[in-house]
Amino acid sequence: MDALVSIKPEFVRRILVGEKKYEYRKNIFKKDIQRIFVYSSSPEMRIVGYFDWAGTIFGNVNEVWEYTCDYAGIDANHYQKYFRNKEYAYALKIKKFIIFDEPINPWDYEGFKPPQSYCYTQNLKEELYEKLCSMV
Numbered sequence: 001m002d003a004l005v006s007i008k009p010e011f012v013r014r015i016l017v018g019e020k021k022y023e024y025r026k027n028i029f030k031k032d033i034q035r036i037f038v039y040s041s042s043p044e045m046r047i048v049g050y051f052d053w054a055g056t057i058f059g060n061v062n063e064v065w066e067y068t069c070d071y072a073g074i075d076a077n078h079y080q081k082y083f084r085n086k087e088y089a090y091a092l093k094i095k096k097f098i099i100f101d102e103p104i105n106p107w108d109y110e111g112f113k114p115p116q117s118y119c120y121t122q123n124l125k126e127e128l129y130e131k132l133c134s135m136v
Contacts, residue, residue: 002035002050002121002132005092006114009044011073015051015097020073022091024064024082027117028056036092037121037132039106039114046103047132054095064089100135104128 007015007023014020015038023036037050057064061083065076068091072079083089106112109128121132 004037005118006039009040012040014073021071022068025090028090048103049099051097052095054093057091061089
């Protein structure tokens with residue numbers, strides 16, 4: 001099973017240059033995931049690639065930061081602001097990011113809604129799901 005996550009374009013760029021090897025989340029998948037497709041949010045608004053899911057680091061917000069901060073791609077203030085009022089944090093390990101030669105415009109597919117946290121690709125409209133499967 002695969003998932004789709006929304007990431008801001010500035011953070012997608014940091015992933016591409018190797019500054020960001022962890023993607024932080026407040027909520028995580030309930031099912032086993034193989035790949036994570038990346039929707040680069042506004043103003044880009046395209047599915048730009050994917051990475052193999054290499055696991056998740058879970059723990060106290062401060063402990064997760066200590067473990068991941070060298071490749072966070074964000075500063076401590078931004079991290080703390082994101083997890084304000086949260087006790088626990090998740091950090092998705094980004095193994096190898098594969099960028100598409102031609103980003104996918106999901107808005108060409110009826111009913112697309114960017115995920116707030118994540119969605120399973122199998123729950124997308126069939127045409128978009130098939131397009132993503134063909135990109136792997």
